[in-house]
Amino acid sequence: MIHRHDVIIVGAGLAGSRAAVEIGQVADVAVLSKVYPSRSHSGAAQGGIAASLANISKTDRWEYHMFDTVKGSDYLGDQDAIEMMVREAPETVIEMEHWGCPFSRTAEGKIAQRKFGGHTLEFGKEASLRACYSADYTGHVLLHTLHEQCLKHNVNFYSEFQVLSLIFRDNRAIGVVALDMVHGGLHTFYGRAVMFGMGGYGRAFSITSNAHANTGDGLALVSRVGLPVQDMEFVQFHPTGLWKSGILVTEGARGEGGYLLNNEKRRFMEDYAPTLMELAPRDMVARAMQQEIDEGRGINGEDKIFIDVTHLGEAKLMERLPQITELAMNFAGVDPRKEPIPIQPTAHYSMGGIPANANTRVTFDEKRTETVGFYAAGECSCISVHGANRLGTNSLLEALLFGRRSGKQIVEDLPNLEFPTLPADYEDAAREEVDHFKNVSGKEKVGTIRKELQETMMLDCGVFRSEKQLVSQKAKIQELEDRFKHITVDDKSDQFNTDLLEAIELGHLLEFSGAIVEGALARQESRGGHYRKDFPKRDDEKFLKHTLAWRKGANWELTFDKPVMLQGVTHKGFEPMERKY
Amino acid sequence: MPKRTFKIFRFNPETDSKPSYKTYDVECEGWWTVLDALNEIKWFVDGTVTYRRSCRHGICGSCAMMINGKNDLACELQIKTLKGTITVDPLPGFEIYRDLAVNMDPFYAALKRVKPWLINNDPYPSKERIQSPEEFKLMGDSIACILCAACTSSCPSFWSDEQYLGPAALLKAYRYTFDTRDKGLGDRIDALDNKHGLWRCHKITNCYHACPKHLNPTEQISKLQRRIIEEKM
Numbered sequence: 001m002i003h004r005h006d007v008i009i010v011g012a013g014l015a016g017s018r019a020a021v022e023i024g025q026v027a028d029v030a031v032l033s034k035v036y037p038s039r040s041h042s043g044a045a046q047g048g049i050a051a052s053l054a055n056i057s058k059t060d061r062w063e064y065h066m067f068d069t070v071k072g073s074d075y076l077g078d079q080d081a082i083e084m085m086v087r088e089a090p091e092t093v094i095e096m097e098h099w100g101c102p103f104s105r106t107a108e109g110k111i112a113q114r115k116f117g118g119h120t121l122e123f124g125k126e127a128s129l130r131a132c133y134s135a136d137y138t139g140h141v142l143l144h145t146l147h148e149q150c151l152k153h154n155v156n157f158y159s160e161f162q163v164l165s166l167i168f169r170d171n172r173a174i175g176v177v178a179l180d181m182v183h184g185g186l187h188t189f190y191g192r193a194v195m196f197g198m199g200g201y202g203r204a205f206s207i208t209s210n211a212h213a214n215t216g217d218g219l220a221l222v223s224r225v226g227l228p229v230q231d232m233e234f235v236q237f238h239p240t241g242l243w244k245s246g247i248l249v250t251e252g253a254r255g256e257g258g259y260l261l262n263n264e265k266r267r268f269m270e271d272y273a274p275t276l277m278e279l280a281p282r283d284m285v286a287r288a289m290q291q292e293i294d295e296g297r298g299i300n301g302e303d304k305i306f307i308d309v310t311h312l313g314e315a316k317l318m319e320r321l322p323q324i325t326e327l328a329m330n331f332a333g334v335d336p337r338k339e340p341i342p343i344q345p346t347a348h349y350s351m352g353g354i355p356a357n358a359n360t361r362v363t364f365d366e367k368r369t370e371t372v373g374f375y376a377a378g379e380c381s382c383i384s385v386h387g388a389n390r391l392g393t394n395s396l397l398e399a400l401l402f403g404r405r406s407g408k409q410i411v412e413d414l415p416n417l418e419f420p421t422l423p424a425d426y427e428d429a430a431r432e433e434v435d436h437f438k439n440v441s442g443k444e445k446v447g448t449i450r451k452e453l454q455e456t457m458m459l460d461c462g463v464f465r466s467e468k469q470l471v472s473q474k475a476k477i478q479e480l481e482d483r484f485k486h487i488t489v490d491d492k493s494d495q496f497n498t499d500l501l502e503a504i505e506l507g508h509l510l511e512f513s514g515a516i517v518e519g520a521l522a523r524q525e526s527r528g529g530h531y532r533k534d535f536p537k538r539d540d541e542k543f544l545k546h547t548l549a550w551r552k553g554a555n556w557e558l559t560f561d562k563p564v565m566l567q568g569v570t571h572k573g574f575e576p577m578e579r580k581y
Numbered sequence: 582m583p584k585r586t587f588k589i590f591r592f593n594p595e596t597d598s599k600p601s602y603k604t605y606d607v608e609c610e611g612w613w614t615v616l617d618a619l620n621e622i623k624w625f626v627d628g629t630v631t632y633r634r635s636c637r638h639g640i641c642g643s644c645a646m647m648i649n650g651k652n653d654l655a656c657e658l659q660i661k662t663l664k665g666t667i668t669v670d671p672l673p674g675f676e677i678y679r680d681l682a683v684n685m686d687p688f689y690a691a692l693k694r695v696k697p698w699l700i701n702n703d704p705y706p707s708k709e710r711i712q713s714p715e716e717f718k719l720m721g722d723s724i725a726c727i728l729c730a731a732c733t734s735s736c737p738s739f740w741s742d743e744q745y746l747g748p749a750a751l752l753k754a755y756r757y758t759f760d761t762r763d764k765g766l767g768d769r770i771d772a773l774d775n776k777h778g779l780w781r782c783h784k785i786t787n788c789y790h791a792c793p794k795h796l797n798p799t800e801q802i803s804k805l806q807r808r809i810i811e812e813k814m
Contacts, residue, residue, distance in 0.1 A: 035633075036685065038728050039641040053709075097709040100699025100762065102717065102724045109711035134724070140640055141724055148698040182678060211635040244612060247638040322725075327638060330657050333612065447624025490628030493595045496679040499628035 001187045004419070005030040005156065007410055008175055008191040010163050010218070012037035014139075014396060015197030015378025015403035017146040022407025024153040027414055030189060031150070032161045032178055034213055038147045041199055041211040042378075042399055045139025046323060047252035048116060048131025049396040051089035055110040056129040057121055062086040064121055064128065067574055069394060072118045072281050073387025074528035075544065075576040076231070076564055081358040081383045083568035085394075085401055092401045093132050101145040103134050114320075115255040116392040118281040118581070127279060131393040136250050136323045139396055146400075161187065162501055163217060164430035166194070167423065168225040171364075173374030174420040176221075177430035181501060184494025186430055192417040193373045193410045196222075196354060196362075197403060200379035202235075203505075204513045205347035205462070206454035209241055209248035218380035219515075220508035222354050223551040224429070227364050227371070229512065230382040230562070231547050233519030234351035234529045236390055237463050239285040241346025242332045243304040249324050249343060251392040254278040256320050258309040260289065261340060262297040276581040283389040283529045284581065286345040290463040299342060306340035345463050349390050351529060352519070353382035355548065355562075360406035366548065366561040373417050375410060377402035384546065387564075388528020437503045442486025446499075449480050449487070450506050453513060461517050466533045470521040477514050481554070484510055515549040518556040523547060540576055582608040586666045587618055589630060591680055600677070602668075603627075609660050615667065616644055616655040632681035639793065642729030645672055646681050652731035652791040672734035688730045691746045694772045695754040700765025716761040723756035723801055725794050732788035732798050744777040748788035748798035751779060755801040758808060766812060774813075779806050 005028045009016045012033035017040075023029040033040065054060040065086040070077055097103060097111060104112035116131040134141045150157070160181040167174040167190065175190030201216030202208040219229050239260070240249040254260070260278050262268045272288040273280035280288075289305045298304050309317060314337045317325050321336075328336045354376040355363045360383070362374040377383075378399035385398055456476045460469035484506065491499035525539035526532050546562040567573040584606050592600035605626060607618045616634055623630045633643040637656040644655040647670040649663060660667070675683035726749065733739050733747035746754075754773055757763045773779045779802060788798040 035635050035641070035643060036689070036728075039635050039643050041636060041641070043727075044636050044638070044640050094709050098705045100757070100760065102720060102756075102760070103709075105712055105714045105717045107714065109713045109716075111709050137640070137725060140727070144724075144728075145699075151693055152696075152698040211641065212637060213635045245638075323640070330659065331612070331614075331638065333659075445625065446628070451624075491631075493593055493629075493679075495593075495595060496631050496682050498631055499623070502624075502628075 001185070003030065003187060003189045005189065005191045006414060007193045007195065008032070008189045009195045009197065010176060011040070011197035011199060011378070011380070012157065013040035013042035013197055013199055013378060014142060014146060014399035015406070016195065017143070017150055018400050018403030019195055019197065019377065019407035019410065020155045021146065021149045021153060022404060023410055024150065024155040026411055030156045030158060032158045032163060032176070032189065034160065034162050036159045037150070037157060038144055040143060041214055042396070043140045043143040044211065044248065045396050046136040046248060046250035047255065048114060048133035048138050048393040049093055049142065049400065050116070050119065050130050050391070050393040051093040051132055051397065052086065052130055053090050053093065053111060053113060053132065055106055056113050059121055060128050060130060062089070063571065064123065065089065065119070065130065066568065066571060067123045068119050069385065069391055070574045071579060072389055072391040074389055074538065074579055076384065076387030076527060078384050078565035079568045079571070079573045080565045082385050083571050084358050085385050085398065088401055089397055092397070092404055096142060096145060096400070099145055099149055102141050103132055114252060115279060117251055117254070117279045117285070118391040127276065131255065133252065136252055136321045142396060142400065162504060163221065164433055164504065166221045166225050167426050168374070169423055172372045172420055174422060177427050179434065182496055184497065186427060186434070188422070188426055190420065190422055192414055192419055193375065195375040195377070195406055195410060196380055197378040198380040200350035201512060202347045202350065204454065204457050204509050204516065206458040207241060207246035207344065208347040209238055209246055210347065215505040215508050216350070216512050217505070217508050218354060218376070220511040223511060223515070226550070227362070228355060228548040228550045229515050230352055230355040231384060231519070232352035232512065232515040232549060233523055233547065234388050235347055235516065236282055236349035236351060236529045237286040237345040238282055238348035239289050239345055240307055240343045242327065243342035243344050245331050246346035247327060247331050248346065248348065249307060249327065249341060250321070251282070253307060253309055253321055253324055256316065257312055258307050261306040261308055262292045263299050263301070264297065268292050268297070273581040280581040281389055281391060286463050287531060289345055304342040304344050307343050308340040309336050310338060310340065347458070349395060350379055351382070351386045351388065351390055353380050356381045356383050358383060358405070359409045360402055361409070366559060373420070375406045377406045388530060433504065434500070437489045437500055438492060441488050444483045444487045446487055446489070446503050446506050449484055450509065453477070453480050453509060457513060461520055464531055464533050465520050467521065470517055473517050474521065477510065477517060481510050511551070515556050518558055519547045519549060522558050544576065582610055585609050585618065585660060587622065588666050588668045590670045592677055593679055611661060613660050614656055615648055615658045615660060615669065618660060619655060631679045640727060642727035645729035645731040646670065647672060652735045654729060654793040657793055672730060674734045674740050685730060687743060688733055688747070688749065691750040692728070692753060694746060695750050696765060696769050697753045697757065699757060699760065699763050700768050701762055710762050712761055719759045719761065720756055721801065722796050723752050726752055726796060727794060729793065731791045731793055735787040735791035737785055737787065738781045738783055742777060742781055745781045746772070746778050748802065751782065751802050751805065752796065752798045755805045758805060770809065770812070773805070774809055779809060
């Protein structure tokens with residue numbers, strides 16, 4: 001079946017839904033989502049959304065937020081895009097309040113704000129209360145509020161549609177082909193503009209805070225049509241994942257005053273970041289924890305650390321951190337009111353993604369040349385505001401704000417975008433993929449290959465990396481890609497075939513994991529979330545550049561020729577300095 | 582690792598004339614939830630077992646199902662808290678698509694009938710609207726609802742009247758009606774004030790017992806009923 005809409009959005013998280021609200025008021029927009037929209041993973045974000053509202057830290061301003069984001073990015077973030085983000089953050093958050101988002105409140109009735117890692121006043125002088133929050137389910141209330149706005153504006157949703165291919169010809173996005181998960185069958189969607197807000201790629205790792213759905217589909221789809229992906233080696237490991245499951249314990253737990261303790265019951269962060277302690281940025285805290293674990297100071301000598309919030313008291317925990325109190329009980333079997341919570345670093349956020357500029361137009365080379373009719377925002381994109389490491393609460397901001405920018409840009413561009421013509425072979429790639437999975441009959445299992453991929457990525461492409469590990473992981477991925485050709489999908493049905501879905505998703509995971517490893521191997525330096533034990537220093541001379549990676553046959557070709565934007569739009573920019581907290 | 586037995590409801594409309602149960606023995610880690618066991622079955626034993634899941638930590642609401650006769654989230658329910666054979670059924674009250682996946686369209690349609698968005702036509706202030714912490718608390722924990730449908734699916738009033746809004750949609754109506762920024766009760770009253778709306782609730786409290794987020798839709802529905810009566814007086 002063929003569907004024609006002015007605008008095709010893939011993904012109904014904060015980025016896709018926010019764009020849809022903007023476009024839905026003036027044009028015909030369709031939103032495809034692999035889950036029902038309110039089940040998108042934006043809803044799992046807990047701690048807050050950054051904006052220098054200065055409701056509590058009265059002297060806060062966007063320049064401080066810009067500095068923190070640039071420094072947090074280890075200077076790999078593009079400062080023009082960062083300036084736009086931090087300047088527009090307050091109006092973007094206030095708008096959500098106007099639309100009914102239930103934020104927690106200060107005593108005087110304003111949006112409440114709390115501390116978060118790496119967010120400071122006066123360029124690092126002291127911690128700023130910048131994270132706007134709603135208890136510890138900020139993402140949840142933002143997502144639901146936005147989805148409700150979409151309902152109000154009669155946005156067309158196609159829920160439980162898994163996108164299989166991007167139709168892209170002569171530098172123009174035309175549409176997508178998707179599988180109707182519920183009823184089976186392929187559907188083609190085409191329009192004057194296509195926007196991706198498809199989320200991140202945390203499911204490439206065994207310990208992750210990400211949803212099962214976060215299989216980086218957008219990255220695989222663009223690389224399959226010859227477009228590059230950017231900075232894929234930068235994966236954020238969040239310090240506080242629940243031990244074994246990787247489920248997120250919000251950074252807000254440290255923002256509210258939680259301690260990290262090793263097996264000596266010592267706040268070991270004093271050795272690593274004496275000023276900000278537990279509130280140093282995530283990459284540094286995750287490395288500090290991993291080092292404690294590697295040097296035998298994990299709890300009981302195991303791969304875990306404690307986060308202790310018992311001293312905050314029951315009242316504060318129940319008011320500010322009710323979700324993590326319950327999570328700790330349900331998934332770690334501990335009552336955080338009475339005992340510390342066992343945690344370990346968990347793959348959390350994908351800094352890399354589809355290269356796009358601050359107008360969210362997708363670009364495809366070192367000179368940032370734009371594609372036509374193709375936009376990306378949120379975690380699947382690399383705009384790049386997070387550079388080598390994202391600050392907490394900047395992800396909800398990025399998704400919402402660039403979703404908003406994307407919506408406005410598309411509305412502005414629509415008069416100049418004609419409906420494209422579907423090429424004759426528009427459905428071929430998707431149909432071949434589904435036919436292959438339904439007919440292939442081999443000894444391998446999707447579950448086994450995925451488990452091996454995730455466990456080896458965690459081990460050899462995780463918090464600490466080295467050439468030896470990465471060479472081994474590159475070979476492992478090639479082996480798994482070969483074995484993947486010989487799987488059997490048990491389920492041959494058309495309707496609600498989630499067995500087929502998982503095979504499709506594994507194909508995506510295998511596809512882009514190669515780009516993560518190749519990027520990590522080629523980037524012989526340590527910067528932000530990417531740490532090479534054999535190259536522990538940042539190397540601005542060689543690597544103050546974005547990585548672009550193109551899939552060529554079975555291999556990836558990389559360049560380090562795309563310069564970082566070191567100036568803001570109006571701000572002169574922050575010169576790279578050593579990153580200390 | 583202890584071995585546990587899972588009795589799972591199976592129905593594939595393409596191949597089965599009627600539903601049946603299939604039994605699987607699974608070696609379970611001590612910290613596993615029911616979803617971990619379902620995944621173990623699907624990934625390594627029988628790929629045809631069908632269910633929804635995503636976030637796997639109780640916030641997306643995808644994996645609500647009936648476990649040992651009670652609606653719950655599979656991802657949150659620890660296996661060690663359950664005794665004997667663990668029976669897993671789809672949410673009752675909805676058409677079954679396949680195995681544990683049901684047709685949620687009527688649930689979402691009911692939600693939309695209560696106009697679940699802030700209604701207030703006043704011009705926006707330049708900054709946020711002021712709402713005191715006490716006013717914020719009037720919404721209660723209704724803002725934590727994840728739309729998993731465990732409540733509506735457990736409600737006998739919903740089983741007997743498919744036009745009934747159900748506890749989740751009514752909780753959403755409560756959330757906006759008791760939001761001091763909202764002025765939309767007049768727009769919602771037609772959907773609420775009829776026999777398929779608020780007055781279908783007979784305080785059976787199944788919704789309260791079913792809610793995996795420990796919300797209390799029955800109590801909020803009562804408050805909403807009182808508010809409607811006051812409004813009409």
